[in-house]
Amino acid sequence: MSAPVSPIRTPLVEGHKSYHDITNDLVAATERTPSATWLVAFLISVSVLTVGILCILWTIWHGIGTWNLNRTIGWGWDITNFVWWIGIGHAGTLISAILLLFRQKWRTGVNRAAEAMTIFAVMCAGLFPLIHMGRIWMAMFIFPYPNTRGPLWPNFNSPLLWDVFAISTYFTVSLLFWYLGLVPDFATVRDRAKGFRRKVYNFLSFGWTGSAKHWQRWEYLSLVLAGIATPLVLSVHTIVSFDFATSVIPGWHTTIFPPYFVAGAIFSGFAMVQTLMIITRKILKIEEYITVEHIESMNKVIVATGMIVGVAYLTELFISWYSGYIYEQFAFFNRALGPYYWSYFGMMFCNVVSPLFFFSKKLRRNIPFTFFMSILINIGMWFERFVIIATTLARDYLPSSWSFYVPSPIEIGIYVGTFGLFFTLYLLFIRVAPVVAIAEIKAILKTSGDQYVGPNAIHHNDHDDHSHAPQRDEDDLQEVEKVSGALKSHQSTDVKSTSQATAAASTGSATVTQDDLTKIEGIGPVIQGVLKDAGIFTFVAINKSSVEDLQRILDNSERNTGGNNPESWPTQAKLAAEGLWDELDQLKDKLDGGKFA
Amino acid sequence: MTIRDKKVIYGLYDDEQDLLKAVKAANADHLDILDVFSPFPVHGLDPLLGLEESRLHIAGFIYGAIGLLTAFLGMTWIFTKDWPIIFGGKPHWSVPAFIPITFETTVLFSSIGMVVTFYIICGLGPGVTNPTLDDRITDDKFALAFDAKHVDNGVAESFFARTGASEVNTKIL
Numbered sequence: 058m059s060a061p062v063s064p065i066r067t068p069l070v071e072g073h074k075s076y077h078d079i080t081n082d083l084v085a086a087t088e089r090t091p092s093a094t095w096l097v098a099f100l101i102s103v104s105v106l107t108v109g110i111l112c113i114l115w116t117i118w119h120g121i122g123t124w125n126l127n128r129t130i131g132w133g134w135d136i137t138n139f140v141w142w143i144g145i146g147h148a149g150t151l152i153s154a155i156l157l158l159f160r161q162k163w164r165t166g167v168n169r170a171a172e173a174m175t176i177f178a179v180m181c182a183g184l185f186p187l188i189h190m191g192r193i194w195m196a197m198f199i200f201p202y203p204n205t206r207g208p209l210w211p212n213f214n215s216p217l218l219w220d221v222f223a224i225s226t227y228f229t230v231s232l233l234f235w236y237l238g239l240v241p242d243f244a245t246v247r248d249r250a251k252g253f254r255r256k257v258y259n260f261l262s263f264g265w266t267g268s269a270k271h272w273q274r275w276e277y278l279s280l281v282l283a284g285i286a287t288p289l290v291l292s293v294h295t296i297v298s299f300d301f302a303t304s305v306i307p308g309w310h311t312t313i314f315p316p317y318f319v320a321g322a323i324f325s326g327f328a329m330v331q332t333l334m335i336i337t338r339k340i341l342k343i344e345e346y347i348t349v350e351h352i353e354s355m356n357k358v359i360v361a362t363g364m365i366v367g368v369a370y371l372t373e374l375f376i377s378w379y380s381g382y383i384y385e386q387f388a389f390f391n392r393a394l395g396p397y398y399w400s401y402f403g404m405m406f407c408n409v410v411s412p413l414f415f416f417s418k419k420l421r422r423n424i425p426f427t428f429f430m431s432i433l434i435n436i437g438m439w440f441e442r443f444v445i446i447a448t449t450l451a452r453d454y455l456p457s458s459w460s461f462y463v464p465s466p467i468e469i470g471i472y473v474g475t476f477g478l479f480f481t482l483y484l485l486f487i488r489v490a491p492v493v494a495i496a497e498i499k500a501i502l503k504t505s506g507d508q509y510v511g512p513n514a515i516h517h518n519d520h521d522d523h524s525h526a527p528q529r530d531e532d533d534l535q536e537v538e539k540v541s542g543a544l545k546s547h548q549s550t551d552v553k554s555t556s557q558a559t560a561a562a563s564t565g566s567a568t569v570t571q572d573d574l575t576k577i578e579g580i581g582p583v584i585q586g587v588l589k590d591a592g593i594f595t596f597v598a599i600n601k602s603s604v605e606d607l608q609r610i611l612d613n614s615e616r617n618t619g620g621n622n623p624e625s626w627p628t629q630a631k632l633a634a635e636g637l638w639d640e641l642d643q644l645k646d647k648l649d650g651g652k653f654a
Numbered sequence: 655m656t657i658r659d660k661k662v663i664y665g666l667y668d669d670e671q672d673l674l675k676a677v678k679a680a681n682a683d684h685l686d687i688l689d690v691f692s693p694f695p696v697h698g699l700d701p702l703l704g705l706e707e708s709r710l711h712i713a714g715f716i717y718g719a720i721g722l723l724t725a726f727l728g729m730t731w732i733f734t735k736d737w738p739i740i741f742g743g744k745p746h747w748s749v750p751a752f753i754p755i756t757f758e759t760t761v762l763f764s765s766i767g768m769v770v771t772f773y774i775i776c777g778l779g780p781g782v783t784n785p786t787l788d789d790r791i792t793d794d795k796f797a798l799a800f801d802a803k804h805v806d807n808g809v810a811e812s813f814f815a816r817t818g819a820s821e822v823n824t825k826i827l
Contacts, residue, residue: 264782
């Protein structure tokens with residue numbers, strides 16, 4: 058916030074927002090009556106969730122026999138879905154923790170929703186092992202607690218128990234981290250609310266006041282939590298991969314699994330964040346906070362992790378051949394050319410080929426294409442887990458035990474039901490909590506708002522000079538000193554009344570100077586109006602704009618200014634901004650109607 | 655900070671830069687600032703207010719160490735003393751296999767401990783209602799508050815006027 062910002066940095070908050078605008082825009086979604094779209098979406102989600110609940114109850118009542126698992130294929134859709142959902146969760150923690158450590162400012166636009174996605178995805182994931190255990194009423198046996206059975210302890214050497222610890226820790230830490238960020242924002246909602254609503258948000262905001270010491274601790278805690286959540290998130294999918302890697306099944310017991318699973322998790326998680334964010338920003342009309350810049354940044358992560366996943370697939374293939382171990386070789390031959398060949402090629406296409414399109418900047422910034430790709434990647438990553446689990450198990454050591462597996466309607470119903478759970482929770486979340494972290498957006502406004510950085514910046518001169526240069530601060534203080542002397546003789550005695558103190562000292566960081574732009578040859582009153590509508594008020598702002606940007610502003614205006622050529626305006630504006638009026642006149646003589654002759 | 659039954663005189667500023675300048679001016683005038691409230695963390699404020707660096711990370715380390723010992727010693731006791739079982743021919747005390755659970759428990763204890771400590775020392779928690787100065791502090795205003803006992807009203811008013819506060823109010827908390 059206090060460091061000077063390069064004007065070429067791309068803005069992350071568009072629309073020349075003030076702090077108050079940010080509050081209004083981001084709290085609005087929780088204050089208005091639910092829209093018809095929301096209600097329809099919510100009803101569909103709840104219906105789908107109901108189907109899922111019925112299928113789960115059916116499974117619990119009749120037993121795992123209602124699934125099509127068999128002696129050979131002990132893990133099917135259940136564990137596939139578990140790994141898929143838990144992987145999706147990883148993007149949220151990556152955004153909120155790792156990007157916080159890397160000081161990536163675009164994190165602030167998407168971290169709240171991504172963390173919510175993490176929590177809901179982990180809830181969906183956790184369901185599967187619980188149901189899969191068969192007797193869900195004995196689920197507490199997985200935790201080590203003193204019991205009357207001996208006490209009998211779980212096997213601490215088993216990766217399946219490590220999973221229990223990893224996932225419950227991951228869920229708890231994500232929830233704490235998410236709520237920590239929500240506390241100040243709930244206070245913002247509280248302070249705008251009245252009556253019962255205020256009571257509810259007062260409860261949720263934990264009595265937050267915004268005191269300086271609290272903010273200091275809050276920032277500190279966020280940073281330390283991010284520091285420990287980073288190894289945590291890497292450990293979670295590592296441990297999930299141990300479920301496979303520590304076994305003796307060909308195609309599973311490879312040391313490449315932990316990094317490959319973590320990269321795949323982040324890959325699929327970012328795809329899910331894109332799916333959600335593209336819909337959310339549109340429906341809640343928060344495109345100015347979740348900009349194309351955010352979407353492009355996430356697409357860069359997708360292409361990077363997609364490449365890692367692709368390299369891992371090819372390494373696996375190479376190593377299986379190179380190992381000279383026939384069972385390993387067969388496992389991979391079977392994946393690609395066995396009965397489930399379609400899932401292998403679906404995986405290869407969706408995860409390895411399709412992310413390559415994101416090497417094109419144009420496609421990275423194309424929102425419909427990104428949405429389409431995000432769905433494709435979600436499907437591809439689901440195929441990956443299916444290939445690893447069901448395909449590998451279907452053809453084991455003994456050809457007499459070979460089997461084939463198709464999910465039963467109950468299994469499909471449970472999987473579809475988790476979408477119901479996920480979207481029901483997500484839709485409730487966007488009604489109750491601000492989807493974008495309000496306080497964090499305000500904190501980056503001065504370094505990422507489009508009035509401060511980028512082609513439409515208007516605050517460069519006056520703002521930066523006043524607030525950032527230490528020399529000017531001293532000057533201001535001296536000025537304050539002088540004015541205070543004058544004021545002391547007029548002290549008000551009525552202290553209880555609310556007095557509107559006039560801003561006597563010219564601290565001035567909020568004022569915008571406006572230059573007479575018509576001094577530039579080629580700019581008349583009409584074009585000056587068009588430029589000011591576009592946020593260009595000063596010579597400096599024109600100078601900082603590119604000719605293409607100016608041309609675009611003119612072309613897009615309703616005032617029919619497209620025929621003008623701004624090629625010389627930045628040059629002229631530079632002279633005008635520096636007060637070199639004689640030089641400007643000389644230049645104007647050489648120009649032909651504002652164009653270089 | 656818990657404030658109770660205190661008469662407070664406070665000025666509201668529109669921009670964090672104005673607030674920082676006001677805090678500097680108050681320090682120069684040796685005025686005793688009660689507290690500063692803002693809608694987001696204002697960087698550069700802590701040294702001006704003389705706030706010491708938070709020690710939450712030390713607490714976090716201690717909680718983490720407790721978690722580490724709990725998990726590691728717990729598993730050691732269970733597998734060597736309480737109920738030794740041979741799993742796959744491995745030794746009872748198979749340290750590498752204890753690493754994942756030890757790590758997870760360390761992280762779990764450390765984060766729960768730190769977050770709970772944070773809420774307790776800040777006086778925050780579910781259902782807690784702390785007195786606030788102004789509803790707009792969580793929106794777009796930055797407040798600098800003086801204790802009316804320590805800073806004379808007249809002095810405070812003139813201070814707020816010359817440092818560019820947009821509003822001056824008094825409130826009993």
